[in-house]
Amino acid sequence: MPKSKVRKKADYTPSPASRTPVKVKAGPSPVWYVAIMLGFMLAGLLWLIVYYLAAEQISWMNDLNAWNFLIGFGLMVIGLIMTMRWR
Numbered sequence: 001m002p003k004s005k006v007r008k009k010a011d012y013t014p015s016p017a018s019r020t021p022v023k024v025k026a027g028p029s030p031v032w033y034v035a036i037m038l039g040f041m042l043a044g045l046l047w048l049i050v051y052y053l054a055a056e057q058i059s060w061m062n063d064l065n066a067w068n069f070l071i072g073f074g075l076m077v078i079g080l081i082m083t084m085r086w087r
Contacts, residue, residue: 029087037082044075 051068055061061068 026087029085033082034086037079037086040075040079040082044072044077044079047075048072 047068050058051061051072055068064071
């Protein structure tokens with residue numbers, strides 16, 4: 001049986017268009033953005049701490065039951081999502 005010819009592959013060279021650097025239009029984040037971001041994270045943490053320690057004394061918070069976890073973790077997640085846009 002005849003042996004097939006082995007073709008030599010050309011070396012991979014990335015196209016010059018993919019080597020252009022990404023231009024960032026925005027500068028550093030303002031101070032108020034960082035304050036709001038940290039505020040959301042701390043507010044969520046405080047919500048959960050107050051729920052665990054004083055839910056029996058606060059009637060409207062006790063009525064929320066498991067929704068307190070959604071509110072507390074939701075506030076923290078909003079703060080964490082804001083960190084992705086922080087420069």
